[in-house]
Amino acid sequence: MRSFRLLHTADWHLGQTLHGIPRDAEHQHFLDWLIDRIGEHRVDALVIAGDIFDGQNPPIPALVLFYRFVARVKALHPGLDIVVVAGNHDSASRLEAPSPLMTEMGVRVVGTLPVSQTGGFDPSPLIVPLRDADGKVAARCVAMPYLRPSDLPPSDPRTVEEETVDPLIEGVRRRYSQAWTAGRERCGREEALILTGHCYMRGGALSEVSERKILGGNLHALPVDIFPEEAAYVALGHLHRAQAVGGRETVRYSGSPIPLALDEEPYPHQVVLAEFAAGRLVGQQPLRVPRHVAIHRVDAASPEEALARLRRLQLDDSLPRDAWPFLEVTVTLPEPRPALRDEVEALLAGRPVRLLKLAVRLTGSGQTLADDAPPVDLASLEPEEVFRRLYRRSHDGAPDADLLAAFHELLTSVQETM
Structure with missing residues (x-):
């Protein structure tokens, strides 16, 4: 039985303009290329880790690009599982609006944190089963979207010491802990635990022009230990330069597929092909995206x-x-x-x-x-x-x-x- 293959991408920013020039043609070439790679590498699941669109109210051509891509890739590869989470540029409610239709197509879209009947955070809807070519569940993806301060639990004065622990960071840590614990509990013996996040991690290399730190201001960089060591892979979005985080090769930004600012020209843009067997990451390969525009x-x-x-x-x-x-x-x-x-x-x-x-x-x-x-x-x-x-x-x-x-x-x- 062959291994389970996941393609990790993020930060498409559909609808972006660069100094007034639309990027639709570049994005269309990327999406065509992406569909070809999904078929070439026999990909089982696609994770898009936020910032699908460049703004809260994307233009019509950007919406057409996204939904046409979903329709084409599902028509060509009906068994492909797709997980989409909102980033800080996305409108969470707009992204989730067609969820009933998307779910029927095998596409899970998560824009906001789910709430239980009692009003508390309910992580269970975030847990998405991902299946291999045989239809067997090979992984559980904890589809965590971008967290805004309003998504975080109130700080506990008994556990947060003033001036030593940042309450925002601790709030993120608690939300992630609740989510990945729920995911771990649902994982079978040989199922991989895969997490997503759209956030700024401590030590990450930014593009100075097109990126900014997020989460309640410019001072809140998250430590890599908010993600458990037992996670087989953490698919991150927000930083446009592809990179591993904190020396952990399993915690990774895929990077953006095209340069989103002129200062992003020097480094390669890519998606990440990750391969799993018996619940563990056994290989990962960057797939460099060819540039339509130099x-x-x-x-x-x-x-x-x-x-x-x-x-x-x-x-x-x-x-x-x-x-x-x-x-x-x-x-x-x-x-x-x-x-x-x-x-x-x-x-x-x-x-x-x-x-x-x-x-x-x-x-x-x-x-x-x-x-x-x-x-x-x-x-x-x-x-x-x-x-x-x-x-x-x-x-x-x-x-x-x-x-x-x-x-x-x-x-x-x-x-x-x-």
Whole structure:
């Protein structure tokens, strides 16, 4: 009998735009690729660990992408179990709205924590049986969605010592403990215990542009020991860089399938194929997602260098427009260059590339007039000296003669109107 295979993915962010450019074509290529991999590797279960959509009210094309994917993959692979949990970007209620229909299709969607008839947390609906190719239950997945502070139990003053234990973290720990304990109790002898989570774990590597810490602010990073050692695998979402957590190879972020910010270009994007036998993880393999759209980043020490590198940029004229690469240009400016954007856009005109961002790096001191030591009386400074000091804040050296002449012309016109 062959082993049980699970595909772990997260952070699709369907409906995202990057500097105003929709990502629908990239997401469609990813979903097509994902369906092919499910068939190629004979996957038994798919876990999507949150942030299916990029916002609480996803646009119609994003909804179409998701539901068309579900319909296609279930038509091709009727025995595939699918578990979907909400992330911090998702609307939990919107995600759960079609649950009756999705459940009939073999898709378990969990947006919010289930509540018992007495109003307390009931973990039993979170426990999802996952079956192998023979139809036998091979694993129990504890489908825990993103936890908001309102989902957590009140802190117990008898167990939480002030200033030594964070009540939010302890609340998460208690919720997870209740959930995985219920999952463990339902696990048969050779069934794997699989947990999900959409959270920020301590020590995780973030993408500075597109990610932020979650759970009641920016200070609550969760320790890896909230997950029991006996869990065969923990499928995490939220961080876009694929990584293991806390030195535990079984606790893992799959990462996002496409770069969601320009600074995510350097590292690979992937899904994780995990294999289980007799209730234990026996192998895992990253499946790298091919990029439909390349990202070019040009970082130049001067405008001349930037323009020269853009002229040499190798581009494929045969690409369809939705596959044209994205371009980020960063330029060091020792002196003002007001026409730089026009120069860059003129050089790129007619070429198969999309300029998403043009950033400048200033070389001045960065000091304001108030930073002078000793403090200076602004009333004692001539306008030209104020202008020169402001120039040095952003640029090297002194303003050239033409710029000074333009400043004096402007100053004269202002003074004449006073």
